[in-house]
Structure formats: C-alpha cells, structure tokens
Amino acid sequence: MSVFDNPNAQKFYIGGSWVATADASDIIVVDNPNTGAELAHVPAGTLADTDAAIAAARSAFAAWSQTAPAARADLLDAIGAEMDRRRADLIDAVCAEMGCPRHLTERFHVAIGIGIWGKTAQTVRDFPWDRQMGGAQVLREPLGVVGVLTPWNGPVTSVAKKLAAVLGAGCTAVSKPSEHTPFSAILVAEAIEAAGVPAGVVNMVQGYGATVGAHIVAHKDVDAITLTGSVGAGVAISRAGASNLKRMCLELGGKSANIILDDDGFAGAVKTGTIATMLNTGQVCFAPTRMLVPRHRAAEAEAIAKAVADGLKVGPADAEGVMMGPLVSAEQYERVGDYIRIGQNEARLVAGGPGRPEGLKSGHFVRPTVFADVTNDMRIAREEIFGPVLSILTYDDLDQAVEIANDSPFGLAAHISGQDSAQVASLARRLRAGSVYVNGATMSFDAPFGGYKMSGQGREHGEMGLEEFLETKSIVGL
Numbered sequence: 509m510s511v512f513d514n515p516n517a518q519k520f521y522i523g524g525s526w527v528a529t530a531d532a533s534d535i536i537v538v539d540n541p542n543t544g545a546e547l548a549h550v551p552a553g554t555l556a557d558t559d560a561a562i563a564a565a566r567s568a569f570a571a572w573s574q575t576a577p578a579a580r581a582d583l584l585d586a587i588g589a590e591m592d593r594r595r596a597d598l599i600d601a602v603c604a605e606m607g608c609p610r611h612l613t614e615r616f617h618v619a620i621g622i623g624i625w626g627k628t629a630q631t632v633r634d635f636p637w638d639r640q641m642g643g644a645q646v647l648r649e650p651l652g653v654v655g656v657l658t659p660w661n662g663p664v665t666s667v668a669k670k671l672a673a674v675l676g677a678g679c680t681a682v683s684k685p686s687e688h689t690p691f692s693a694i695l696v697a698e699a700i701e702a703a704g705v706p707a708g709v710v711n712m713v714q715g716y717g718a719t720v721g722a723h724i725v726a727h728k729d730v731d732a733i734t735l736t737g738s739v740g741a742g743v744a745i746s747r748a749g750a751s752n753l754k755r756m757c758l759e760l761g762g763k764s765a766n767i768i769l770d771d772d773g774f775a776g777a778v779k780t781g782t783i784a785t786m787l788n789t790g791q792v793c794f795a796p797t798r799m800l801v802p803r804h805r806a807a808e809a810e811a812i813a814k815a816v817a818d819g820l821k822v823g824p825a826d827a828e829g830v831m832m833g834p835l836v837s838a839e840q841y842e843r844v845g846d847y848i849r850i851g852q853n854e855a856r857l858v859a860g861g862p863g864r865p866e867g868l869k870s871g872h873f874v875r876p877t878v879f880a881d882v883t884n885d886m887r888i889a890r891e892e893i894f895g896p897v898l899s900i901l902t903y904d905d906l907d908q909a910v911e912i913a914n915d916s917p918f919g920l921a922a923h924i925s926g927q928d929s930a931q932v933a934s935l936a937r938r939l940r941a942g943s944v945y946v947n948g949a950t951m952s953f954d955a956p957f958g959g960y961k962m963s964g965q966g967r968e969h970g971e972m973g974l975e976e977f978l979e980t981k982s983i984v985g986l
C-alpha cells in the first residue's frame with residue numbers, strides 16, 4: 509500500500525485515534541508537481557475537527573506535562589526509530605508531493621527529519637530543568653498546548669523538529685501541516701502513534717491556513733504558536749493570537765546576502781553559492797540569493813554562475829541524474845515566473861529565464877536563473893522569490909558589502925566566503941542576521957536558528973528551541 513492509498517490519509521489523528529472528519533464535503537486536492545496532475549486528496553478539516561484536536565491536547569497536557577524529561581527523551585528516541593522504519597515511505601511521499609529529486613530527498617528531507625528526534629532527545633536530557641539562582645530555585649516548566657503550523661518546503665523536517673521540541677518540553681500539540689504536503693506528515697503522526705506517545709499529546713488535522721490554521725491561532729485553549737512560513741502569515745498570526753497573549757515562535761522568510769571576498773577561494777565560492785541558491789529548487793528560507801562580489805570580479809562571477817545554472821539537470825524526482833526538481837505548485841510556478849519577468853526589466857539576465865526548461869512540457873519546472881547588474885533597490889534583490897533565482901550584486905569595499913547585506917527587511921541568514929578567518933569573523937559580527945554561514949557551511953541543528961527583523965522571532969534547535977515552549981518559575985525563600 510502506498511502512502512497515498514493509506515486509509516489514515518482520509519482521517520485525522522485526534523486523541524490517539526484516526527478519526528473521520530466531522531464534515532467530508534470539502535477536500536484538499538494535492539498536485540504531483542512532477543506532472544502537474546492530481547496526486548491524491550485529503551479531507552479539509554473543519555472548525556469542529558480543530559476543536560476536537562485542541563480539546564484532546566488540552567486534556568492530555570495535565571499528565572504529559574508531569575512526565576520526567578528523561579522519559580520524554582526516551583520516547584523521542586523511539587519516535588526517531590519509528591520514523592526510520594518508514595524511511596522508504598517518507599522518501600516516496602516527499603518525491604511525489606514536493607518533487608525533490610530522490611537522492612536529495614533522502615539526504616536533506618528524510619535523514620534530517622529522522623535524526624532530529626535523537627538530537628532533541630539529547631537536548632532534553634542535558635537541559636538544566638532546575639537551577640539555583642541566588643537564593644531562589646528556578647524551574648523550567650511546560651508552557652501548555654502548542655499550535656504547530658508548517659510549510660511545504662521542508663515537509664518532514666519542519667513537522668519533525670517542531671513536534672520534537674514541543675514534546676520534549678512537556679507540551680502537547682495540535683499540528684496542521686501544509687495543505688500542499690499532507691502525506692509525509694501523516695507518516696510522522698503514524699510514527700508518533702507507533703512509538704507509544706500517550707493519546708492526545710500529538711494531534712494532527714489537515715486543512716487550510718485560513719480555516720484550521722486560523723482557528724488554532726484564535727483559540728483560547730492554545731497557549732503558543734510555532735509557525736514556519738511566510739512573513740504575511742507571521743504578521744496575520746501575531747495579530748490574531750494576541751487576544752490571549754499567545755507565545756509566538758515565528759520562522760519566516762529570508763533574502764540572504766552572500767559576501768564573497770576577493771581571494772583565491774573566489775571561483776569555488778561563486779560555484780558553491782550558485783548551487784546553494786538552486787538547491788530544493790530555491791525553496792530554502794536561508795538560501796544565499798543575493799551574491800555580493802567585488803566589482804572588478806563581476807564578469808568572472810557571472811561566467812561561473814551561468815555555467816553552474818546552465819549545467820544543472822532539471823527534471824522529475826525519479827529521473828536519472830536530476831539535481832533540481834519542480835516548484836511545489838502551479839501558484840509558485842506563476843509567482844517565480846513573474847519575478848523572473850520583473851528581473852528581466854530591472855537587471856540583466858545571464859542564465860535561465862521564464863518558462864520551463866527545454867524538453868519539459870508539463871510539471872511545475874522552472875529554469876535555474878541568474879541575474880547580473882542587480883542593485884539592492886530592485887525588487888529581485890529585496891523580495892523573497894522562493895525559487896531558483898540568483899541575483900549578483902557588486903561592492904567596492906567591505907564597508908559597502910556590509911551595508912548592502914544589512915539593507916534588507918529580512919535578517920534570517922547571511923553567508924560569507926573568505927580565506928582570512930580574522931576578516932571573516934569581524935564581518936560576521938557586523939551582519940544583522942540570525943545565522944552566518946562561513947565558506948559553504950550549512951544549518952547546524954545544535955545551534956539556534958531564527959531571524960532578525962521581518963524574518964521572525966524566537967529560535968529553533970537545541971536548548972533555545974526547547975525554551976520556546978517553557979515557562980519559568982522562581983521559588984523564593986524555600
């Protein structure tokens with residue numbers, strides 16, 4: 509049985525059981541982005557389904573919040589093992605619902621989504637739950653019921669890392685996966701059930717942001733929201749969740765600068781930066797989409813970036829040698845195409861362009877695209893495109909490079925390539941971004957991850973990721 513014929517895909521996981529929706533009249537049709545044709549469908553949750561999931565999470569909180577952290581850590585390990593048993597199904601689900609090439613799906617989506625449980629388990633074991641501060645005993649305690657809202661671009665990793673932190677903290681969850689990628693999320697819920705997590709601790713309802721998502725955010729019995737998504741959703745959720753002062757952890761968009769220094773590593777850094785921009789078809793929040801190069805090396809950067817972009821094989825997830833799959837949806841295809849046309853008016857097209865790559869007649873495929881002569885006031889330099897589109901900008905000196913890098917509404921990440929470690933370290937301190945990746949380094953699941961400015965608030969991963977879901981109690985005079 510494939511994950512798409514799985515009977516649980518037609519149900520929601522509420523209170524420890526797979527239950528039918530209260531009203532089956534609305535469905536979510538999920539596309540296969542490799543073909544553009546319908547893949548399968550799931551029920552669209554209703555407000556009644558959402559209420560039932562929130563009630564189950566609220567009722568499970570009393571007992572779950574009193575469990576010992578070590579016991580919770582053991583359960584997280586068990587979920588990781590159950591995820592591992594579903595590795596092949598998870599890969600099939602992501603290849604079909606998102607279109608990411610199989611070898612990259614295995615490495616970036618599924619292996620990380622499995623590994624995050626064990627990593628979080630260790631964080632829970634090592635965490636200082638009780639501390640002495642002066643004369644006071646300071647306790648960290650579970651916050652309550654958490655609404656978990658996730659996007660489609662990391663469908664396994666985002667659901668897994670949020671649920672691992674929520675559960676590890678001793679909180680209970682109502683999860684609403686992206687409407688574009690429900691199937692991999694169902695496998696995560698099945699792994700949680702198989703690991704023996706008590707009924708009601710994790711609940712999952714499929715549905716749209718405007719209905720199920722908004723109801724979770726507005727609900728008085730939900731104490732916190734963790735969202736990974738767009739800035740628009742982050743702002744809307746912040747407003748809607750204010751009525752009961754919900755705690756918000758918001759992981760939003762980015763437009764990360766990539767400062768490449770003028771040294772012997774230049775050519776390799778341009779190549780790595782171009783590949784990183786195209787990875788996951790550019791649907792990566794911390795992708796280095798604004799490449800900053802010394803003005804006198806612009807032509808060299810262009811030539812290298814063009815060669816990389818032209819050489820990337822684009823095609824369906826299961827095609828031989830494919831490095832870039834389709835965008836997730838017809839909507840994203842239109843959106844990215846619009847930005848490429850905007851770029852043609854604003855800057856100079858070096859590689860790619862609008863439309864599908866040659867030979868691909870259907871599916872949401874776009875061409876790896878590079879623009880040169882980009883200045884930081886252009887829309888393609890200021891707005892998140894969320895597609896495989898690289899902008900090359902120039903700088904005259906490092907002060908100007910820092911100024912351009914920081915002149916952005918976003919502050920999720922920045923990238924620097926250079927061989928002089930002292931110079932790189934000093935630049936890293938001047939950048940207004942939540943993470944700085946040096947010489948092609950990528951996300952660390954041990955270090956906090958999150959944004960400055962419009963890229964969000966709060967942090968994921970490790971100790972700080974756990975703290976998002978904890979209250980602090982001081983007992984004085986004991």
Ligand code: NAD
Pocket residue numbers: 657658659660661662684685686687715716717718720721722723725735736737738739740741742744745758759760761762792793892894920958959963964
């Ligand atoms: P999105 O904002 O459209 O949706 C994210 C989730 O929120 C979905 O489950 C959606 O249904 C739900 N949602 C949307 N509006 C809502 C509302 N008003 N109330 C409640 N729920 C709502 O984002 P997307 O298109 O799924 O994902 C792409 C975006 O995510 C990009 O902007 C990308 O940069 C961002 N992202 C950020 C990170 C990060 O860690 N900072 C990681 C991955 C993706």
